[in-house]
Amino acid sequence: MALDRFFRRRRPQQQSGADLPDLWTKCPECKEGLYNRDLEQNAYVCPRCGHHLRLDAQKRVDVLLDEGSFQQLSGRVHPADALNFVDTEAYTDRLTRAQRKAGRPDAILTGTGTIEGVSVTLAVMDFAFSGGSMGSVVGEEIARAAEHAAEHDLPLIIVTASGGARMQESALSLMQMAKTTVALERLTEQGLPYISVLTDPTTGGVTASFATVADVIVAEPGALIGFAGPRVIQQTIRQHLPEGFQRAEFLLTHGMVDDVVDRREHRDYLAKLLGVLLRRPQLALPETATAAVEAGA
Numbered sequence: 001m002a003l004d005r006f007f008r009r010r011r012p013q014q015q016s017g018a019d020l021p022d023l024w025t026k027c028p029e030c031k032e033g034l035y036n037r038d039l040e041q042n043a044y045v046c047p048r049c050g051h052h053l054r055l056d057a058q059k060r061v062d063v064l065l066d067e068g069s070f071q072q073l074s075g076r077v078h079p080a081d082a083l084n085f086v087d088t089e090a091y092t093d094r095l096t097r098a099q100r101k102a103g104r105p106d107a108i109l110t111g112t113g114t115i116e117g118v119s120v121t122l123a124v125m126d127f128a129f130s131g132g133s134m135g136s137v138v139g140e141e142i143a144r145a146a147e148h149a150a151e152h153d154l155p156l157i158i159v160t161a162s163g164g165a166r167m168q169e170s171a172l173s174l175m176q177m178a179k180t181t182v183a184l185e186r187l188t189e190q191g192l193p194y195i196s197v198l199t200d201p202t203t204g205g206v207t208a209s210f211a212t213v214a215d216v217i218v219a220e221p222g223a224l225i226g227f228a229g230p231r232v233i234q235q236t237i238r239q240h241l242p243e244g245f246q247r248a249e250f251l252l253t254h255g256m257v258d259d260v261v262d263r264r265e266h267r268d269y270l271a272k273l274l275g276v277l278l279r280r281p282q283l284a285l286p287e288t289a290t291a292a293v294e295a296g297a
Contacts, residue, residue: 027051043264052220052263054200056102057109057126060159064266065113065122073121073148074110079137083170091168094130102129106137107162110145112154116271118278121149124159127201132162134206135169139176142210143183146194150186155193155274160211164204177209184210193277195270198248198257200224212256216273218266219248219257 025034029051039046043063044053055063061070085091099105107129112121123145125132142158149156165173187194196214201224208227211217219225226233226246234241244250248260261269274280 025053028053043266045263050221050262052200052222054127054161056128057104057124060124061109061111061113061122063263064124064157064159064270065115066117066267069113070111070122071113072109072111073145074108074123074141075105077137077140077144078105079135079169081168082172083168085168085170087168094168098129102126104129106135106141107132108138108141110141110148112148112152115157115267115274118271118274119154120274121145121152121154121156122159123156125161125206127161127163130166132160132206133164133166134162134173134176134204135166136172136176138166139173139179142176142180146180146183146187149192150190153190153192155195155277156184156187157195157197157270158210158214159197159199160202160206161199162202162204162206162211164206174205177205180210181213184213193274195273195277197266197270198223198225203227203229215277216259217257218269218273219251219260220263221248221260223248225251225257 023036025036025039026032027034027046027049030046030049032046032048034046039053044055044059045051046053079095081091081095083091098107104126107126108123109126110121110123112119114120123142125138145158146156148154165176167173184194193216194214196211196217198211198217198219200220200222202211203224203226207225224246225248228236230241230246242250248257251257252260
């Protein structure tokens with residue numbers, strides 16, 4: 001083949017981005033390119049800087065529970081637009097788009113499963129669904145999960161990830177703060193453990209209700225946890241706020257959370273914690289959590 005013909009050949013067209021497999025994820029913290037298969041094996045924690053990437057509800061279940069043990073409870077309750085709410089678009093349109101993307105009716109996934117053989121009821125919030133906002137369905141599903149745990153004598157674990165109450169449902173959303181908190185009282189009455197796992201971000205009405213009334217409150221490293229945003233707080237109290245005052249590590253030193261635990265250790269940690277709370281002495285527990293349990297006893 002003549003050289004001029006060789007260089008005149010048409011190069012094969014590159015595949016469009018939609019046709020290329022999604023193999024890599026960029027760490028939001030250190031900007032390192034991470035191979036998705038390696039990231040999955042590392043519980044979606046950056047191996048370079050330790051940043052905990054946000055997870056959707058199903059991935060959280062896969063990371064936390066024993067393989068194949070999850071049995072779903074949620075999904076039968078669907079949200080309604082009782083207020084016919086419209087801002088830049090109709091609330092019904094927002095819901096339809098979020099439901100199609102997430103493959104579930106709302107920002108919550110609940111069910112039962114095991115953590116290293118210990119049976120639990122689990123509720124996981126999904127920040128990818130409308131910012132994990134708490135509407136009437138989220139409140140109802142959490143209340144039902146608490147009732148299921150009480151009826152079947154199981155501990156309850158709730159993993160939070162939320163921007164707070166859902167404004168499109170107005171007072172109906174705010175009512176869920178009281179509803180979920182009251183539902184959890186039944187577990188207290190029966191002496192069943194309730195553990196809250198706070199992930200990035202956990203804010204607003206979720207923080208002000210069921211997320212922070214648990215027997216033991218565990219947070220992921222670096223998680224943003226608070227009620228209002230820093231700007232609102234600073235303007236309200238008119239004081240300078242310390243750096244990172246709404247991050248998990250700061251809250252640990254000031255007693256709002258009981259422990260900060262790397263996600264890669266969650267399964268083992270929670271199994272041991274449940275062993276203490278369920279009075280199974282054959283399971284050991286880290287000293288920090290033991291102190292938290294004894295302080296709350």
